[in-house]
Amino acid sequence: MSNSRLDWAVPVMRAGYAGRGVTYTTIAALSLWTIWQGGSAQGTSEALKTIETTPFGSLLLCIIGLGLLFYMLWRLLDSIADLEDEGRDATGLIARIGMAVTGLLHGVIGAAALFLAFGSSRQDGGESHIVSITQTVMSVPFGVFVVGLAGLATIGAGLYYLHKAWSQSYREKLVANHFTTHWNAALRFGVAAQGVVVTIIGIFLSYAAWTAEPAEAGGLGQTFSWLSQQVYGQIFVTLLCVGLLSFALFLFVNAAYRVVPRLADPGIKTVAQKLS
Secondary structure, X not given: OOHHHHOOHHHHHHHHHHHHHHHHHHHHHHHHHHHHOOOOOOOHHHHHHHHHOOOOHHHHHHHHHHHHHHHHHHHHHHHHHOOOOOOOOHHHHHHHHHHHXXXXXXXXXXXXXXXXXXXXXXXXXXXXXXXXXXHHHHOOOOHHHHHHHHHHHHHHHHHHHHHHHHHOHHHHHEEOOHHHHHOHHHHHXXXXXXXXXXXXXXXXXXXXXXXXXXXXXXXXXXXXXXHHOOOOHHHHHHHHHHHHHHHHHHHHHHHHHXXXXXXXXXXXXXXXXXXX
16 A cells, blocks of 8 residues: 555544543543542543543543544554554564554553443453453463563563653654754653653563462552552652653644654654754
């Protein structure tokens, strides 16, 4: 399929990043509000259920759900057609597999949001869902090994986010303008915060495989819970929530200004090109 026939993927990508941005904004904002009120930060499952009880909650859940399904579609298409020019060598193939897995995981959360929006509480897409999937995988031959590999891959993804924040390589795929060049500190902080979250989730998953205990697996909610139990834990959780708000900003910036290498106008200059 020629690249010109895939131009429709760009608005899908932008809708997907916007939906993901709304999701992180909601989770981080609700968590900060809960902390301010003396409570605990909320994971994905709790945040979605809280949204359900608010005015216009169903509408917001639909926006989140559809946005994350668009993100899933974008990542699957990106992985198959290699729209970001990752290549077919080992590194490129790993990156493309990671795109597909990330897309599917966000698709699960998107479907959960839509189930809640239309009156079903049986789907949560949060901690219990992660534990359930882990338990199912562990029940098949070599399942513990598969969960262990998934945990290591998740840790690798988290370290990749941290490296991306350190190297600022995300600038290679953002259009150069006043905002993308002058708000880099906030974008960098957001990418680093996401790296911390993903790495900790990967450690939980690896530990679940090591102990053969599915209940040890967890997502954002368990990350908040574990951090809050450490010395100065509430400070760490608050900083992480602020970081996730910055990551939401990063996602919105990608929704507006991300460059898709194989579909981009050759005349577009990225931030990295402008600063080189």
